[in-house]
Structures are given as structure tokens and as C-alpha cells.
Amino acid sequence: MLGEDFCDLHGLPGVEREDGEQNFGHEIGVVGESAEALQLAEQELGAHPTRWCNQGVAGGDYLDYVRAGRPNGTPR
Secondary structure: OOOOOOOOHHHOOOEEOOOOOEEOOOOOOOOOOHHHHHHHHHHHHOOOOOOOOOHHHHHHHHHHHHHOOOOOOOOO
């Protein structure tokens, strides 16, 4: 169940597509270096260049974000 204490990012549901299938993401490109991947994410997805974290802390960061009331105005 999703709620204020949920932080298992692997357990988040995918986005349902129009055909009823689950979409767990899409590839925006293939690059050879991590710096290129970050640059691509910034250009194509509007990712903020200073708001990256590794997979080991992403769940905790997400939990802090949820508990702060999703300050960027994202839907619940």
C-alpha cells in the first residue's frame, strides 16, 4: 500500500498505457559515459543537474519528499 511510509521504489506501480499494459519507463537514449547520461536526462527530461542520488539512497530521499508534502506540486 502506498502511503507516507512507503519508500520501496521498486514496488511502485508502472504507468498504465492506453492499451492496458504497464509501462515501467522508456529509453531516451544510449550513451557511453555517465556524464553524457546526466546531460541527456537534463536535456530530454528536464532533470535538475544537482538533484541526483544513487539507488542506495533514492528510497530515503523519496520518503523525505513524500513526508514534506511533495513540495514541487506533484500530484498525489
